[in-house]
Amino acid sequence: MERRIGMEASIAMAEAVGLCDADVVSAYPITPQTHIVEHLSELVANGELDANFVPVESEHSAMSVCCGSSAAGARTYTATSSQGLALMHEILFIAPALRLPIVMAVANRSLSGPISIWNDHSDIMAERDIGWIQVFVENAQEAIDLTIWSFRIAEDKRVSLPTIVNFDGFILSHMIEPVLMPDREQVQDFLPPFEPLQRLDIDNPVSMGPVGIPDVYTEAKYVQHKLLTDAYGPIVETFGELEKHFGRKYRPVxxxxxxxxxxxxxxxxxxxxxxxxxxxxxxxxxxxxxxxxxxxxxxxxxxxxxxxxxxxxxxxxxxxxxxxxxxxxxxxxxxxxxxxxxxxxxxxxxxxxxxxxxxxxxxxxxxxxxxxxxxxxxxxxxxxxxxxxxx
Amino acid sequence: MATTFSPISVFAARLMPKEQRFVSGHRACQGCAEALAVRMVHSILGRNTIVASATGCMEIISSSYPDTAWTVPWIHVAFENAAAVASGVEAGLSILMKKGKIPQRKIQVVGMGGDGGTADIGLQSLSGAMERGHDMIYICYDNEAYMNTGIQRSSSTPYGASTTTSPAGSLSIGQHTWKKNIPMIMAGHKIPYVATASPSYPFDLAQKVKKAAKVKGPAYLHIYACCPTGWRMKPDMAVQIGRLAVETGVFPLYEIEQGVLRITHKTPELRPLKEYTKHQGRFRHLDDATLEEIERRVLDEYRKLERREGLAL
Incomplete structure (x- = not known):
C-alpha cells in the first residue's frame, strides 16, 4: 500500500532508490544534490538499504566507480549537480558505450562562472549528447515515480543504457510536498531483478572497453545512436507499465x-x-x-x-x-x-x-x-x- | 658487458605458473618489459581475477577490437580512473556476494596503469581508492614517461632523461625534476601492503604479487617496466637493464608490510651509475659532472632507505 506523506523531493527520491534495492551508491557531495546522498547514506548506515555506499573523492571517480560496479553486475545509482556533472563529462560518454544501466539524478544547477549554486539547466544542457536517456520531472511525485521507472528502462535488455532523472535544484529538490510513496512490494512487482547484458564474470570472461580502430568506430557509434533512438518504444511501453502499477500517467511529451x-x-x-x-x-x-x-x-x-x-x-x-x-x-x-x-x-x-x-x-x-x-x-x-x- | 653483468642464473621459466592470462598476439614493442611484467603478474594471480586497466600502452596493445590478449575479465573505462573503476568492481562484487546474488568466493580485483596514469593524471583517483580501503591491488607499471603518446615526460621520468617534452638542449639537461616517489606516497595512506618489483627479478616479483593478493584491503605494487623504444636502447637488453637499475640503486626493491619497510634485494655495494645509463639513449647527453651528481643523490636516497629498514613508517 502506498503511503500519503509530506516529504522533501530529495528525500523522496532517495527513498525511491531504497525501494529499488540499489546495490551500489557512489557519490560526491555537491549542493543541491546533497540531501539525496545524505539520506541514502543514512539508509545504508541503518540497514534499511543493503548497499555499498562508496564515498568517493570526486564526481569523476563517482561515475568511474559506477561504471565498475555496474559492469560487475550491481544495480548502481549516483546523483550530482552542476560542476560535479561537468567533472563527470568524460566518463558520461563511456557508460552508455559500455551499455551500463546506471541511474543518476541531476539536481539541475547553473555552471560557474560566476560561481552560483542556484537552479537553472546549464549543467545538463552541456551534456545533451552523452548518449543517456534523459527525463525531466516537475514535482516530488514525478521524482519518485520516474526514479523507479529509470531502473526499469535502463535495465531493460532491449535498452541497457544509463538514465538521468533531471530535477530542478532547490526549487524542486528542497521542496516539501505531499507524495504517495509506494511500498516495497509494489516496486518489486514493477521492477524485476537486474540481469545485466554482460558482466565481469570470471566464469565467462569478457573484455569491456576495447580500442575501436577506424574500421569499427563508425559502426559502434551508429549502433549507439540506434539503440538510444529505438529506446523510444520501450520507454512508452514502460510508461504504460508504470501507469498500470502506480496509476499515474506519463508521456514523452x-x-x-x-x-x-x-x-x-x-x-x-x-x-x-x-x-x-x-x-x-x-x-x-x-x-x-x-x-x-x-x-x-x-x-x-x-x-x-x-x-x-x-x-x-x-x-x-x-x-x-x-x-x-x-x-x-x-x-x-x-x-x-x-x-x-x-x-x-x-x-x-x-x-x-x-x-x-x-x-x-x-x-x-x-x-x-x-x-x-x-x-x-x-x-x-x-x-x-x-x-x-x-x- | 656480458662479462661484468651478473648472470641471471636463478631464472627458470618452469618455476612460474604455466597458464597465461595475458596471452601472446598482443601488439607490444619488441623487448617490452612492461608486457613481460603484466604476463608474470597475471600468471601468478591466476584465473579468479578481474582487471581494470587505465588507458595507455598496455590497454592499446592488448585490446584492439575484435582481438583481446586477456583471458580474465577486463575492463577499460578511461585514463585517470583505473583505481576508481577497480574499486567500483570490488564494491559491486562484494555487495552482490553479501546479498547472495553471485557465489561467495575470492575474486581478486586489480587496477593497473602506467606511470602517467598513476603518478600524474590518476593520482587523485588512486589516492581515493586506497584511502577507502577497498580489497584490491593497484599496480603501476612504470616505464618512466608517456610512451603510448610518444615518449613525453611524466612526474615519474628520472632526472636528466631526455624525452620529447623534456628534450636535452643547449639550455636544458632534459628532465630537471627528481622522480616522484609514488610507493612512499602510497605508504603514507597506511595501506597494508606496498612494494616495488621488477620483472628482472621474477621470484621477488612473484612473492610480492602473492602477498598483495593475500592482504585484506588495498595493496600497491610499483613495477619497474623497461621500455626499449622510449629509453632508446636495444630491445634484447630489457631484463639486464632492469637488474642494473636495482644494482645501481636507481630502483631499489623493497616492501612495506603493515608499515614496516624491508629491502628485499640488498645491494650493499652499488654499481656505478654509468653501467645503467650508458646503454640508454635518453641519458646519452649527460656529462660526467651531471652523472656524478645523480649518482650522489641515488646513493643518498638508497642509504636513507637502508636506514628506514625495520622501522615503522
Whole structure:
C-alpha cells in the first residue's frame, strides 16, 4: 500500500532508490544534490538499504566507480549537480558505450562562472549528447515515480543504457510536498531483478572497453545512436507499465490546455507548474494559451512534439541555459530542428528564463504570453529575450 | 658487458605458473618489459581475477577490437580512473556476494596503469581508492614517461632523461625534476601492503604479487617496466637493464608490510651509475659532472632507505 506523506523531493527520491534495492551508491557531495546522498547514506548506515555506499573523492571517480560496479553486475545509482556533472563529462560518454544501466539524478544547477549554486539547466544542457536517456520531472511525485521507472528502462535488455532523472535544484529538490510513496512490494512487482547484458564474470570472461580502430568506430557509434533512438518504444511501453502499477500517467511529451490554444509555450522541469498557474489565469480572462511540457529529452520525441504543436501559429520556447554565441536557447534550437522538416511550422519566440536561481514568477509567464500574442498578431518572431533582464 | 653483468642464473621459466592470462598476439614493442611484467603478474594471480586497466600502452596493445590478449575479465573505462573503476568492481562484487546474488568466493580485483596514469593524471583517483580501503591491488607499471603518446615526460621520468617534452638542449639537461616517489606516497595512506618489483627479478616479483593478493584491503605494487623504444636502447637488453637499475640503486626493491619497510634485494655495494645509463639513449647527453651528481643523490636516497629498514613508517 502506498503511503500519503509530506516529504522533501530529495528525500523522496532517495527513498525511491531504497525501494529499488540499489546495490551500489557512489557519490560526491555537491549542493543541491546533497540531501539525496545524505539520506541514502543514512539508509545504508541503518540497514534499511543493503548497499555499498562508496564515498568517493570526486564526481569523476563517482561515475568511474559506477561504471565498475555496474559492469560487475550491481544495480548502481549516483546523483550530482552542476560542476560535479561537468567533472563527470568524460566518463558520461563511456557508460552508455559500455551499455551500463546506471541511474543518476541531476539536481539541475547553473555552471560557474560566476560561481552560483542556484537552479537553472546549464549543467545538463552541456551534456545533451552523452548518449543517456534523459527525463525531466516537475514535482516530488514525478521524482519518485520516474526514479523507479529509470531502473526499469535502463535495465531493460532491449535498452541497457544509463538514465538521468533531471530535477530542478532547490526549487524542486528542497521542496516539501505531499507524495504517495509506494511500498516495497509494489516496486518489486514493477521492477524485476537486474540481469545485466554482460558482466565481469570470471566464469565467462569478457573484455569491456576495447580500442575501436577506424574500421569499427563508425559502426559502434551508429549502433549507439540506434539503440538510444529505438529506446523510444520501450520507454512508452514502460510508461504504460508504470501507469498500470502506480496509476499515474506519463508521456514523452505532455500538454496542458493545449488542444484549443491559440498560442503555446514549451517548458521543461519544475517551472512548468508555475506556467500552468499562469495559463489558468489567462484562460479565466478568455485568452487561449496552452502548455507543452517536454518530459523526455533523450531520445528526443520528435513525433510527439510535432503532434502536440499541430498547426498552432506560435510556439514560445522557454530555455534555462544559454548556448553562447550560437542559437541562444539550446531547447529552442532542438525544437526548431524538429520543426524544420514539418510542412508548416509556427513562429518560435525564445525566452531565457530563471538563470542561476533568478526567481521566475507568474507575472514573468504573463509577460511571455503577451509576447506570444504580439508575435501572432504581427506574424513575426521577436529576438530571443532574457526574461527579467535588468539593463 | 656480458662479462661484468651478473648472470641471471636463478631464472627458470618452469618455476612460474604455466597458464597465461595475458596471452601472446598482443601488439607490444619488441623487448617490452612492461608486457613481460603484466604476463608474470597475471600468471601468478591466476584465473579468479578481474582487471581494470587505465588507458595507455598496455590497454592499446592488448585490446584492439575484435582481438583481446586477456583471458580474465577486463575492463577499460578511461585514463585517470583505473583505481576508481577497480574499486567500483570490488564494491559491486562484494555487495552482490553479501546479498547472495553471485557465489561467495575470492575474486581478486586489480587496477593497473602506467606511470602517467598513476603518478600524474590518476593520482587523485588512486589516492581515493586506497584511502577507502577497498580489497584490491593497484599496480603501476612504470616505464618512466608517456610512451603510448610518444615518449613525453611524466612526474615519474628520472632526472636528466631526455624525452620529447623534456628534450636535452643547449639550455636544458632534459628532465630537471627528481622522480616522484609514488610507493612512499602510497605508504603514507597506511595501506597494508606496498612494494616495488621488477620483472628482472621474477621470484621477488612473484612473492610480492602473492602477498598483495593475500592482504585484506588495498595493496600497491610499483613495477619497474623497461621500455626499449622510449629509453632508446636495444630491445634484447630489457631484463639486464632492469637488474642494473636495482644494482645501481636507481630502483631499489623493497616492501612495506603493515608499515614496516624491508629491502628485499640488498645491494650493499652499488654499481656505478654509468653501467645503467650508458646503454640508454635518453641519458646519452649527460656529462660526467651531471652523472656524478645523480649518482650522489641515488646513493643518498638508497642509504636513507637502508636506514628506514625495520622501522615503522
Amino acid at each position: 505532455e500538454t496542458y490546455r493545449a488542444d484549443d490554444a491559440d498560442v503555446l509555450l514549451l517548458t521543461m522541469g519544475a517551472l512548468g507548474e508555475t506556467a500552468m498557474t499562469a495559463v489558468d489565469e489567462r484562460r479565466k480572462r478568455g485568452q487561449k494559451v496552452g502548455l507543452i511540457k517536454l518530459r523526455l529529452f533523450r531520445p528526443f520525441p520528435y513525433k510527439d512534439l510535432l503532434n502536440a504543436i499541430g498547426d498552432k501559429p506560435v510556439l514560445g520556447v522557454m530555455d534555462r541555459a544559454v548556448s553562447f554565441g550560437g542559437p541562444v536557447g539550446p531547447v529552442a534550437s532542438e525544437v526548431k530542428a524538429a520543426l524544420f522538416s514539418a510542412r508548416k511550422h509556427p513562429l518560435v519566440p525564445e525566452f531565457i528564463v530563471g538563470l542561476g536561481g533568478r526567481d521566475t514568477s507568474i507575472a514573468d509567464f504573463h509577460s511571455i504570453f503577451d509576447d506570444l500574442f504580439e508575435a501572432a498578431e504581427r506574424d513575426t518572431t521577436p529576438d530571443p529575450r532574457f526574461v527579467g533582464l535588468r539593463e
